[in-house]
Amino acid sequence: MSGAKLVQGNEACVRGALAAGCNFYAGYPITPSSEIAEIMVRRLPDAGGVFIQMEDEIASLATVIGASLAGSKAMTATSGPGFSLMQEHIGFATMAEVPCVIVDVMRGGPSTGLPTSPSQGDIMQARWGTHGDHPAIVLAPSSVGEVFDLTVKAFNLAERFRTPVILIYDEIIGHTRESVVLPDRVDIVDRSRPNGNPSTYQPKAPAANGVPPMVAFGDGYRFHVTGLTHNEHGFPTTDPGDTEALITRIHDKVYDHQDEISAVEEFMLDDAEVAIFAYGIVGRSAREAVLRARRAGMKVGLIRPLTLWPFPYAQVADVAAGIDTLLVAEMNLGQLIGEVERAVAGTTEVIGHLRADGEPITPADLIAALPDPAGART
Amino acid sequence: MGRSEFRIAGAGGQGVVTAGRILAEAAILSGSEAIHSQVYGPQSRGGASRSDVVIATEQIGYPLAEQIDLLVALSGEACSRYHPELMEHGRLVADSRCAPTSLGVRDHQFPIVDTARSISGGHLVSGVVALGVLQALTGAVEADALDRAVADRVPSRHLDMNLKALRAGARLVTGGVG
Structure with a gap:
C-alpha cells in the first residue's frame, strides 16, 4: 500500500479532529486515552489551536463547553472514571445545545478497574449516564481508519445538530497501530449562524430542521x-x-434525522441463517468469524453498527426477519443485547456471547458460540 | 508469506513495545501490511509487557495475534506465561536467563538481555537486540527496512547504540565475531 503509515488509534483520533477543524482541547490524561492528549498538546498549538490540561474531567468538559460557546470546535478525551465525572456536563451541553466531542476510550470497570485492558462496559453510560430525558449520539469505530473517519463525523454531527457527540472505542482500538492511508482533506460541517438583526436574535428559536442558529460569545x-x-x-x-x-425539540432534531446519523455495516447477510451483532473491536473478530464459518459451510453474516445511539432498531429488525438466530457479542455482561431484543421483539432467537474479563473476544470464541444445527463446525 | 505473527514479551522498561512498533514499521517499509498491538500492566515501571506484530502480504482483517509463529521471551514470567500458548508450529526464542520447561529443535536461547546490558549499561535496548535475533532467524522484514525503522523511531543521539544492538542481536544467531 503506497503511502501507508503505521498509525495508532488514538493518534488517528487526533488527526481526525484536526482535519475536522478542532481548535480547542481541554482534558485530563487517563489511560488508555492519554495518547490523545499527548499528541494533541504537540500538534494543536502548531495548528493555531489551544490546549489546556485541566485539574480534572469535570473542569475539562466545562472548559470545552465554554470554548465552543466562544466559537471553537472543541473536544476532550477520557476513559471510564473520567467519563463518569463528565456526565453532568454532557447533560448541560445537551440542554444548552453546545456542540462538542467527547471521546471515551473504554477500559475495564467499574471504578478504576483494569486501566490497561479493553472493555465495552460504558455503552449504556454513554446513552443514559447523564440524567433526564435526552437524545445521545454515540459512534463506535472498529479500526484505526474508522477512528479517523468517525472523529470527523463526530465533529460534523455536533456542529450540525448543536449537541455533544460521543466517540467510544476500547483500549485495543486506542492502542493498536495499523498501516493506513489517511486523507488530507475531509468534508467539514460548520454550525449554522443567524443572519437576522442582533437586536431580535432569539438564541433558542429553531430553524426548520429543529436546530437553532448559533452565535459565538463576542x-x-x-x-x-x-x-x-x-x-x-x-x-x-x-x-x-x-x-x-424544548424537550421534544432536542429529541426530534436528532431522531427526525437519524438517517444522517446512523451507519450500519451488513456483511454476508443475503443467505445467512445466523447473524452476529457486534461493534468496535468485536466487530473485527466477528467479521473474521463469519469468513471462517463460511469456509466451513455455515451460513453466517454480520451486522455491525457504527452508530450505537440512536440505536438502529429498524435495521436490526430487518436483519432479524431474515434469519433464525442473532448472536450478540460484546465485551460487557450484556448492554446492547437488551436493545437487540427490543428490536427483534421475540421474532428471532437472540443469544449472547458476553465477556468482561479484560480479554478480547476472539474469532475462535465466536465460532464456538455459533449455533450448529447442521454439525458444520469442525 | 500469508500471515505471520510475532510476539516480543518481557518486562516493562525492556523496550518491547518500541521493538514491536519498529518491526511493524519495517514491515510496511518492506511493502507488507502490518498491525502492532500491545499489552501492558497498570504499573509505569516493571510488570509484564508485550508487543504483538501481525505481518501479511494482504490487508489484515482480524488485528490481534491468534497463532504466534515466533515468541521472543525476555523474562522468566513472559516465558512461563506465553510459551505454553504456542501452537505446534510456533517457535520460542528465550533469553538465557529464562528456564523454559522444554526447548524444541527449532527453539533457541540467547543472552539477549546481557547483550543489551553490555551495549547500553541497562536493559533498555533488549527489545532492539531481540529484533536483530528475530530478523536473523526469520528474515521477516527487509534488513535495510529494519535499519530505517530503527532510525525513524529512536532519538538520533541513541541511534548508534540501537544499530549496534540490532547487529549484536543478529550475531547471536549467525555466530559472527562481536
Whole structure:
C-alpha cells in the first residue's frame, strides 16, 4: 500500500479532529486515552489551536463547553472514571445545545478497574449516564481508519445538530497501530449562524430542521446560556408548554434525522441463517468469524453498527426477519443485547456471547458460540 | 508469506513495545501490511509487557495475534506465561536467563538481555537486540527496512547504540565475531 503509515488509534483520533477543524482541547490524561492528549498538546498549538490540561474531567468538559460557546470546535478525551465525572456536563451541553466531542476510550470497570485492558462496559453510560430525558449520539469505530473517519463525523454531527457527540472505542482500538492511508482533506460541517438583526436574535428559536442558529460569545449578539429549562429567548421557564417544546425539540432534531446519523455495516447477510451483532473491536473478530464459518459451510453474516445511539432498531429488525438466530457479542455482561431484543421483539432467537474479563473476544470464541444445527463446525 | 505473527514479551522498561512498533514499521517499509498491538500492566515501571506484530502480504482483517509463529521471551514470567500458548508450529526464542520447561529443535536461547546490558549499561535496548535475533532467524522484514525503522523511531543521539544492538542481536544467531 503506497503511502501507508503505521498509525495508532488514538493518534488517528487526533488527526481526525484536526482535519475536522478542532481548535480547542481541554482534558485530563487517563489511560488508555492519554495518547490523545499527548499528541494533541504537540500538534494543536502548531495548528493555531489551544490546549489546556485541566485539574480534572469535570473542569475539562466545562472548559470545552465554554470554548465552543466562544466559537471553537472543541473536544476532550477520557476513559471510564473520567467519563463518569463528565456526565453532568454532557447533560448541560445537551440542554444548552453546545456542540462538542467527547471521546471515551473504554477500559475495564467499574471504578478504576483494569486501566490497561479493553472493555465495552460504558455503552449504556454513554446513552443514559447523564440524567433526564435526552437524545445521545454515540459512534463506535472498529479500526484505526474508522477512528479517523468517525472523529470527523463526530465533529460534523455536533456542529450540525448543536449537541455533544460521543466517540467510544476500547483500549485495543486506542492502542493498536495499523498501516493506513489517511486523507488530507475531509468534508467539514460548520454550525449554522443567524443572519437576522442582533437586536431580535432569539438564541433558542429553531430553524426548520429543529436546530437553532448559533452565535459565538463576542459576535455582538446578546444571549443567555442555562441548563435550566428555557424558552426560545434562552431564559428559564417552568411553563409546561415551553418545557415540552424544548424537550421534544432536542429529541426530534436528532431522531427526525437519524438517517444522517446512523451507519450500519451488513456483511454476508443475503443467505445467512445466523447473524452476529457486534461493534468496535468485536466487530473485527466477528467479521473474521463469519469468513471462517463460511469456509466451513455455515451460513453466517454480520451486522455491525457504527452508530450505537440512536440505536438502529429498524435495521436490526430487518436483519432479524431474515434469519433464525442473532448472536450478540460484546465485551460487557450484556448492554446492547437488551436493545437487540427490543428490536427483534421475540421474532428471532437472540443469544449472547458476553465477556468482561479484560480479554478480547476472539474469532475462535465466536465460532464456538455459533449455533450448529447442521454439525458444520469442525 | 500469508500471515505471520510475532510476539516480543518481557518486562516493562525492556523496550518491547518500541521493538514491536519498529518491526511493524519495517514491515510496511518492506511493502507488507502490518498491525502492532500491545499489552501492558497498570504499573509505569516493571510488570509484564508485550508487543504483538501481525505481518501479511494482504490487508489484515482480524488485528490481534491468534497463532504466534515466533515468541521472543525476555523474562522468566513472559516465558512461563506465553510459551505454553504456542501452537505446534510456533517457535520460542528465550533469553538465557529464562528456564523454559522444554526447548524444541527449532527453539533457541540467547543472552539477549546481557547483550543489551553490555551495549547500553541497562536493559533498555533488549527489545532492539531481540529484533536483530528475530530478523536473523526469520528474515521477516527487509534488513535495510529494519535499519530505517530503527532510525525513524529512536532519538538520533541513541541511534548508534540501537544499530549496534540490532547487529549484536543478529550475531547471536549467525555466530559472527562481536
